[in-house]
Amino acid sequence: MRAVAVHPDAIVVTSRIWQTNATALRAGGEVLLIDSPYFPDELEALPSLLRQAGFEPNALLATHADYDHVLGRVAFPDLALGVGDPTMERIRSEPGAAQRELREEDARNYVVRPAPLALGSVQSLPVPGYVELGAEELELHPADGHTSDGTALLAGFAGLLVCGDYLSSVEIPWISPGGSLQDYRATLARLAPLVERVETVVPGHGPTHPREVALRILGEDADYLDALERGEERPALPRERDTPRQREIHVENLTRLA
Numbered sequence: 001m002r003a004v005a006v007h008p009d010a011i012v013v014t015s016r017i018w019q020t021n022a023t024a025l026r027a028g029g030e031v032l033l034i035d036s037p038y039f040p041d042e043l044e045a046l047p048s049l050l051r052q053a054g055f056e057p058n059a060l061l062a063t064h065a066d067y068d069h070v071l072g073r074v075a076f077p078d079l080a081l082g083v084g085d086p087t088m089e090r091i092r093s094e095p096g097a098a099q100r101e102l103r104e105e106d107a108r109n110y111v112v113r114p115a116p117l118a119l120g121s122v123q124s125l126p127v128p129g130y131v132e133l134g135a136e137e138l139e140l141h142p143a144d145g146h147t148s149d150g151t152a153l154l155a156g157f158a159g160l161l162v163c164g165d166y167l168s169s170v171e172i173p174w175i176s177p178g179g180s181l182q183d184y185r186a187t188l189a190r191l192a193p194l195v196e197r198v199e200t201v202v203p204g205h206g207p208t209h210p211r212e213v214a215l216r217i218l219g220e221d222a223d224y225l226d227a228l229e230r231g232e233e234r235p236a237l238p239r240e241r242d243t244p245r246q247r248e249i250h251v252e253n254l255t256r257l258a
């Protein structure tokens with residue numbers, strides 16, 4: 001697990017697997033933790049790692065309901081998990097899905113957890129909408145297409161956009177079950193002006209980006225969606241993402257659109 005300060009009031013913690021990012025944001029004595037690292041030892045170490053950096057979360061938010069993003073309560077069991085209303089809808093319509101998928105993924109990786117995942121009390125937030133952190137206002141924007149749900153969070157005071165599973169330099173656009181190519185396109189179009197307003201973009205997986213890099217990736221992702229829509233079997237992928245695993249995701253994308 002790696003921690004990088006991206007702003008005096010924002011720290012990004014990256015898991016050893018899938019480079020999954022969790023972001024702690026601080027304003028006026030309040031701290032919001034967005035998403036989560038994955039492994040049990042990372043979740044156990046997270047509270048003290050954040051405390052040493054001066055971040056003690058009093059609120060949790062998940063960008064979407066995928067099992068690798070909703071583990072915050074494992075580290076902070078006293079806190080409720082905040083989600084955008086589309087994510088609440090997804091959790092209600094697929095009860096136990098995150099728990100089951102986590103169990104399956106753990107079994108694949110021989111990961112043992114001290115306890116099964118419990119989402120606990122989940123609080124729904126309007127998207128689009130605003131949430132307060134200290135005296136600051138955070139914007140919540142819809143970000144669906146990767147899945148049926150998704151929330152991007154813009155923290156103007158920190159020049160930060162935390163966008164969930166978009167704009168990654170390590171993962172191609174992934175139309176996972178419930179996602180859609182059209183919604184993914186609409187989300188990229190919605191994210192573009194948000195990226196223009198910030199200094200730093202934190203994707204769900206992989207390194208954080210300065211604005212210009214995020215805009216470049218956004219263009220690459222729009223090009224990829226064009227190739228996907230044409231049904232190309234071996235599209236050109238951005239060089240850093242042209243890997244066997246990303247080719248597998250492309251094949252999965254093709255079957256989803258078929």
Ligand SMILES: [Zn+2]
Binds near residue numbers: 066068069165204205
């Ligand atoms: Zn993810």
